[in-house]
Amino acid sequence: MKSIEEIFNNLDGELKGHGPVAMKNLVEKEGKNVVGTYCVFTPYEVISAADAVPVTLCSTSNDTIDEAEKDLPRNLCPLIKSSYGFAITDKCPYFHFADIIVGETTCDGKKKMYEYLDEVTPVHVMQLPQSSQREADFNFWKNEVVLLKERLEEKFKTEITEERLEKEIKIKNEERNTLKEFYELAKLNPSPIYGTEIFKVINRSNYTFDKEIANQRTMKITEEVLAKYNQGEKRISKDAPRILVTGCPMGAATLKVIEAIENNGGSVVCLENCTGLKPNEETVDQDKNPIDAIAEKYLNTPCSCMSPNDNRVELINRLVEEYQVDGVVDMILQACHTYNVETKRIKDELKESNTPYINIETDYSQSDKGQLGTRLTAFLEML
Amino acid sequence: MYYIGIDIGSVGCKGVLFKNQIVDKKVLPTGWNPQKSGEQTLNYLLEANNLKAKDIKGVVATGYGRVSQRFADKTVTEITCHGKGGYYLNREIRTIIDIGGQDSKVISLNDAGDVIDFVMNDKCAAGTGKFLEMTINSLEEQIDNLDNLVKDDKKAKISSMCAVFAESEIISLLADGVSKSEIAGGIIDSIIDRINILLSKITFQEKVLFTGGLAQSEVIKNELSKKLQTEVFSYSNSQFAGAIGAALISKDML
Numbered sequence: 001m002k003s004i005e006e007i008f009n010n011l012d013g014e015l016k017g018h019g020p021v022a023m024k025n026l027v028e029k030e031g032k033n034v035v036g037t038y039c040v041f042t043p044y045e046v047i048s049a050a051d052a053v054p055v056t057l058c059s060t061s062n063d064t065i066d067e068a069e070k071d072l073p074r075n076l077c078p079l080i081k082s083s084y085g086f087a088i089t090d091k092c093p094y095f096h097f098a099d100i101i102v103g104e105t106t107c108d109g110k111k112k113m114y115e116y117l118d119e120v121t122p123v124h125v126m127q128l129p130q131s132s133q134r135e136a137d138f139n140f141w142k143n144e145v146v147l148l149k150e151r152l153e154e155k156f157k158t159e160i161t162e163e164r165l166e167k168e169i170k171i172k173n174e175e176r177n178t179l180k181e182f183y184e185l186a187k188l189n190p191s192p193i194y195g196t197e198i199f200k201v202i203n204r205s206n207y208t209f210d211k212e213i214a215n216q217r218t219m220k221i222t223e224e225v226l227a228k229y230n231q232g233e234k235r236i237s238k239d240a241p242r243i244l245v246t247g248c249p250m251g252a253a254t255l256k257v258i259e260a261i262e263n264n265g266g267s268v269v270c271l272e273n274c275t276g277l278k279p280n281e282e283t284v285d286q287d288k289n290p291i292d293a294i295a296e297k298y299l300n301t302p303c304s305c306m307s308p309n310d311n312r313v314e315l316i317n318r319l320v321e322e323y324q325v326d327g328v329v330d331m332i333l334q335a336c337h338t339y340n341v342e343t344k345r346i347k348d349e350l351k352e353s354n355t356p357y358i359n360i361e362t363d364y365s366q367s368d369k370g371q372l373g374t375r376l377t378a379f380l381e382m383l
Numbered sequence: 384m385y386y387i388g389i390d391i392g393s394v395g396c397k398g399v400l401f402k403n404q405i406v407d408k409k410v411l412p413t414g415w416n417p418q419k420s421g422e423q424t425l426n427y428l429l430e431a432n433n434l435k436a437k438d439i440k441g442v443v444a445t446g447y448g449r450v451s452q453r454f455a456d457k458t459v460t461e462i463t464c465h466g467k468g469g470y471y472l473n474r475e476i477r478t479i480i481d482i483g484g485q486d487s488k489v490i491s492l493n494d495a496g497d498v499i500d501f502v503m504n505d506k507c508a509a510g511t512g513k514f515l516e517m518t519i520n521s522l523e524e525q526i527d528n529l530d531n532l533v534k535d536d537k538k539a540k541i542s543s544m545c546a547v548f549a550e551s552e553i554i555s556l557l558a559d560g561v562s563k564s565e566i567a568g569g570i571i572d573s574i575i576d577r578i579n580i581l582l583s584k585i586t587f588q589e590k591v592l593f594t595g596g597l598a599q600s601e602v603i604k605n606e607l608s609k610k611l612q613t614e615v616f617s618y619s620n621s622q623f624a625g626a627i628g629a630a631l632i633s634k635d636m637l
Contacts (some may be wrong), residue, residue, distance in 0.1 A: 356499075369485075370447070371505040378462035382498045 004228050004235060007221055008197045014217060017210040026053055026209060027097050032155050036098035036121070038083060039106055040279040041128060041301055043145055043294045045172050047102070049164040050152040053209050057101070058092035059083040060251025062364035071116060077335045078364040079249065080109045087120050092317075097122070100155055102148065104128045106305045107338065124151050132299045132306050142295035149291070165290035171211050171381050174278040178215045181203055182222045183277055185229075186269040187323055190236040192229040194233035195258040195268025197243065202276065225361035240267040241383040242324055246316060246346070247331035250275045253364035256372060257331050262376040270323045272316060278302065281315070312342070313349050320355050326383045329376065330359040357381055385439050388629025389424055389455070391417045391448025394484035394512060394596055395402065397623050398424035399436055400432060401630035407432055408623050416591050417448030425454055441633035445625050452507055459632050462501050468628030469592045470496030472569050472618055477588035478617070479624070480607070482597035484512040487578060491585045502584045508546040510577025512596050517546045518570045521553045522563050523601070529567060533602045539566035544577055571603055582611075593617040594624040 002010065014019065026032040033052040036046075048094045051066060058064075064085025065078060071088070074079055086092035095101075101123045105111040114123045126144045129137040149160050151243060174341045183198050184190070199365040201218060208214035245258065250273055258268050282300055285293040302311035319325065328350055343359040350357045358379045364366055385406070390397040391413060400407040409427045413420045421444065429436065444455035445464040452458070461481075469479040470492060479490040486505040493499050508514045512526075518541075519526055539561050543549045550571075556566055574597070591605055591613060598621040608615040620627065 368506075371503075374447070374460050374462070374505070375503060378460040378498070378501060381460060381463040382501075 001314070002224065002228075004192060004225050007224050007228070008200065011200065011204060011217075011221070013144045014204075015079060017213040018204065018208040022209055023094060023097055025078050027121045027142075032077045033099050034097045035152070035186065036095055037103075037136070038101075038110070039104050040274045041104045041106065041126070041298050041303070042102050043148065043298050045284065045290075045294055046160065047166055047167040048168045048172070050149075050156050050158050050260055051164075052099070052152065052156060055063055055094045055098070055209070056206055057083060057095050057098070058086040060249075060253050060364070062253050062366070063085070064089055064091055065364060067191045070292040072113065075335055076109050077107075077248075077333050078253070079333055079336075080107075080113050082253075082364060084113050086116060086373050087117055090108045100152075102126065106303065107336070109335070119163075124148060128305065129299075130305070130307055131307070132311070136294060138293075138299060141299045142291060145291055145298075162290055165294070166286070169284045169286055169290055169293065173283040173286065173332060174215055175205060176210050176216045176283050177281045178222075179247055180277070182218050183271075183280075185222060185225060188229065189242070190234055190240065191237045191242070191267050191269045192233075192235070194236070194262055195243075196262065197257060197270060198268070198271055198276065199250065199255065199258065202271075202280075209214070233356055236267045241326040241380050242263055242267050242269045243380075244268075244270040244272055244316070244319055244323060244325040244326065245276070246272040246312075246328060246334050248333040250331065251275060253366070254331065254333075254362065256366060256369055257329065257360065257362065257376070260369070260372045261329065261380070264373065266327075266376070270319050270325065272319060274301075274303070275320075276299075278315075281345060304336075304342045309342065313345065316346065317349065317353065320350070320353060325355065327356040327358070327379060329379070330357065332361045334361055334363045385434060386630045386633040387425060387428060387439055388443045388451065388464070388626040388631070388633060389421050389442065389444045389446075389467075390461065390625035390629060391421050391444065391446040391452065391597070392461075392483050392485075392625075393447055395622070396420040396424045396446075396448070396473070397506055398428050399623050399626040399630045400428045400434075401627070403625075405620070405627065405630075408620070408626070410622065413448060415621060418451040420493070421448060421452045422454065423530075427435040441636055443629040443633040443636075447628045456633065457636065459629060462488065462503075463498055464625040464628030464632065465578050466490050466492055466496065466628065467631050468500065468624035468626070469594060471627055471631060472620060472624060473590065473592060473616060475590045476592040476616065478585070478591045479626070480582070480591060480593050481595040482512060482574070482578070482593075482603075483595040484516075487511050487581065487595070489578070489581045491588065493564070500585045502581045504577065504581060509544040510574050514546045514549070514569060514574060514577075515597065518549050518553055519567070522552050522557075522566060524563065524567075529571075529600050530602045532563055532567040534564040535570070536564075536568070537562075537565045538572055539565040541566075541569040541573045543619040544573060549573065571606050574603070575606055578607070579610065579611070587611075589617045592621070594621045594626070596622060598622060 068081040068085035474583040
């Protein structure tokens with residue numbers, strides 16, 4: 001039987017239904033439409049119910065930032081610059097195939113960037129309310145979901161029926177539950193899995209467009225890892241400090257943060273951010289009217305763009321307990337004002353439960369790897 | 384039973400030989416080769432005390448150059464080491480201000496001397512030894528001479544925290560005929576302002592220890608005390624706080 005390490009290494013070769021090649025086949029052989037997305041506020045099910053393929057567009061590499069800075073200011077969040085750079089250089093295979101892009105007004109930088117992006121590929125911008133708690137917010141957002149539905153129906157000459165929505169909700173919920181079963185392996189102490197592996201499996205599932213294949217693959221990994229762990233394969237020391245990572249979305253360039261923690265003796269047990277468990281913790285209610293249920297689930301996303309954002313505090317507090325977290329690392333991308341301002345609140349809230357906290361501000365360059373290593377190692381030594 | 388702590392900073396490589404107490408210490412310029420200067424410091428401590436490698440029970444390396452040290456049994460960050468070393472120098476210390484060559488940091492300790500919080504400026508030269516070096520050089524003076532340079536309380540206002548911009552600001556001040564003493568006073572103020580920003584991010588507790596290369600300056604220490612309205616401590620061994628901490632950690636390991 002394979003070791004846990006091999007289980008994750010083998011994942012690299014399992015390309016069925018995954019990645020740019022699968023996307024190309026879907027477009028060229030099956031004639032599918034493609035909808036590019038950026039953010040976890042985008043209602044996935046509305047897109048898939050239009051028989052289109054929703055795909056997260058590239059936004060996590062430093063390589064396209066220079067190009068983007070020809071049009072965008074330098075002191076802008078790297079995620080926005082990277083996204084735009086990928087679009088204008090046609091370096092993102094998914095962007096290449098996208099017929100339309102769905103964006104949300106999550107922040108000032110993004111909504112203004114979408115104005116330029118629209119000149120490359122049409123962008124449908126969903127207006128996001130600034131708070132999520134009032135009935136008016138819900139009604140406003142529900143209307144945005146309906147507007148998206150109508151735009152897609154018109155664009156793709158199709159009808160998004162309740163039945164189609166219900167079917168897609170069920171499929172996407174299954175993916176959420178399957179991923180949840182996987183990443184919750186890290187609740188075991190010591191954790192059987194590294195943070196980089198949690199990221200890898202979630203990312204692999206996201207980019208596997210046939211969710212049947214994605215779920216089978218994830219379930220098999222969960223089963224195999226658990227079996228090996230129960231047979232005694234413990235890769236991570238019981239003394240390794242258990243770290244929750246929160247803050248801005250992560251990806252290729254910012255994996256340096258997870259790596260700096262794990263290369264220096266920490267064990268990342270929970271990725272709270274949008275590229276981790278945030279979109280998967282809550283499912284869409286299958287007993288409600290599908291549009292209502294979709295609007296409700298997505299509006300509940302505990303993002304710092306919401307004010308107030310009590311949801312995030314509640315989520316972090318719950319996760320700290322469930323995952324027996326020893327310390328919290330809050331990763332802020334440069335110029336992300338909302339997450340940056342929220343660092344004080346998170347720090348203060350965690351003080352209540354005596355949970356050590358550190359925030360680090362970084363961008364997509366690799367030039368701060370040394371400093372990050374020192375800061376995070378010192379934080380681990382403190383625990 | 385001997386232990387050695389080596390703190391390889393960007394400017395100076397500090398070594399401490401420890402056996403129940405500090406037996407010997409040495410600082411050498413780090414130069415371009417942190418690995419070599421680490422080894423030289425270690426060898427100096429051995430030779431000067433007629434010791435062989437086998438007499439040393441443990442070596443811990445810290446500082447930015449810690450990763451390239453082959454002789455080290457363990458590497459520990461300078462934050463943890465400064466915490467340990469500072470607490471060793473004075474048990475009543477709860478806040479450490481360290482101004483080194485390429486970064487500055489403040490560290491908060493609990494009653495047991497454990498690090499409970501820290502903030503670092505490692506992104507730019509503002510508030511670091513590098514800032515002082517660049518600005519003092521534009522007065523054609525050396526850092527070692529700083530204390531003699533400041534004659535009184537008169538200070539020029541240097542508004543730029545950026546080392547590059549501050550340098551041009553100083554050139555303008557010189558052109559206006561402002562004295563070196565006033566400018567040097569302004570430079571120190573600028574560094575202290577920067578440190579104050581770091582301090583505002585942690586829970587400030589007395590007593591305060593000042594470490595790092597800049598702690599050798601009486602003037603900076605006194606100005607810091609005035610600004611913080613509390614006596615800031617500094618000892619002849621302050622510069623060695625990181626190395627002392629490393630030696631202590633190496634002792635605790637066994």
